Amino acid sequence: MSRLAEAYPMSFAAVQKHVAVLERAGLVAKERRGRETLVRTEAAAVAQARRALDELEDLWRGRVARMSEVLSEEGNPQ
Numbered sequence: 001m002s003r004l005a006e007a008y009p010m011s012f013a014a015v016q017k018h019v020a021v022l023e024r025a026g027l028v029a030k031e032r033r034g035r036e037t038l039v040r041t042e043a044a045a046v047a048q049a050r051r052a053l054d055e056l057e058d059l060w061r062g063r064v065a066r067m068s069e070v071l072s073e074e075g076n077p078q
Contacts, residue, residue, distance in 0.1 A: 001037050025049075 005015040
């Protein structure tokens with residue numbers, strides 16, 4: 001994980017904490033190989049999370065658009 005930590009402007013401990021959160025969420029998996037700990041992405045889990053986030057984004061964009069319509073109607077009574 002030290003090579004991973006080198007790629008980001010944060011401490012090794014901070015990277016470890018972030019990886020632990022991602023591992024608990026099932027988005028990455030850690031594997032010990034001798035003295036090294038390898039971290040790999042769980043592609044299917046990341047894709048599933050992406051789909052869920054896309055659905056939430058669509059839902060909220062629709063709600064915001066509807067609120068905008070309602071507010072426009074209130075500002076322009078016919």
